[in-house]
Amino acid sequence: MILSIESSCDDSSIAVTDIVTKEILFHRKISQEAEHAKYGGVVPELASRLHAVDLPKLLEEAKPYLDDLKAVAVTNAPGLSVTLLEGVAMAQALSIAKGLPIIPINHLKAHIYSLFIEKEAIFPMLVLLISGGHTMVLDVESFDEITVVATTMDDSFGESFDKVAKMMGLGYPGGPVIEKLAQKGDPDRFPMPIPLQHSPKIAFSYSGIKNAVRLVVEANQPLDEQTKADIAASFQKAAIAHLMQKTKKIFATLKPKDFAIVGGASANMAVREAFANLCARFDCNLHLADLQYCSDNAAMVGRCAIDAYYMERFSDALTIEVSPRTDNIS
16 A cells, blocks of 8 residues: 655645555545635645644544555645645655655646546546646646646636635635636626737736736725626636637647546636537547545545556655746656
8 A cells, every 4th residue: 555645735635545456545635724714825834834733633544554555655846845844754754664665746747647546547648737826738648758738827727716716805715716606697797808819829827817807806896796706707707718728729739539637726617617518529538537636635646656656766865846836747
């Protein structure tokens, strides 16, 4: 079995996975959303302190499996340095105490493997990764062969939802709040600009939509509930349209047979529906992770670690990569 640890941001998670069957034997996650909501976003130092409290609790729950481990896997990049260190420190302690090899796991690659929890991996595949820190299209040929086709020039898809929610005083995290509110709104009431619509550049940008929302919010004070819903719906429509326009151009060039959406924002049902329609048009198979595995979790780290284990990707000296928007997914 492999014990896996995830602490790249504001979710403490530990899982135990059977190396041979890929079955999840143990998986628990403790979210910090309630604590960070007070500040309108993640506070790194607070997140680190909460990981220091929560990870040992989760490890105690996984105690029945600790004598049968073959390795310990841990997210070591990318993410917040002060939170990554909590998970890495635990992994190193377990390695020394149990004589186990350590498998360092890239957080973005783990999100790709969220598609394959308790099943075999499918490659090659084109993958759209959308989360609070990332918006990128990846051409995934194998575990090691991953090419970044397009990425964001500024804000990420998920980050823009958080910031729009904050503008309207809706709290954190903004993704689920905006999605739910948008269901009650008129998506055509406030026309929003679609970034890079007339540009041949294959990239993403959400700063322009965010600024457009700011202007609408300022012009419609005080905001009543229907206006909030209409802003949410109008914003979400433009945000998804931007994803669709750029990804459609990539489809036309690469003609993928298999396409997937991963990351926390892939739980958005409007996104899933839009890309289901796009994949149907291009005769492409759409792959989606179970909703419980879209956000950060140790189960996806453990599934990624299984393939790494068979390739003997062990490390004695773990390094921490702190940039939340790095394009490096080696």
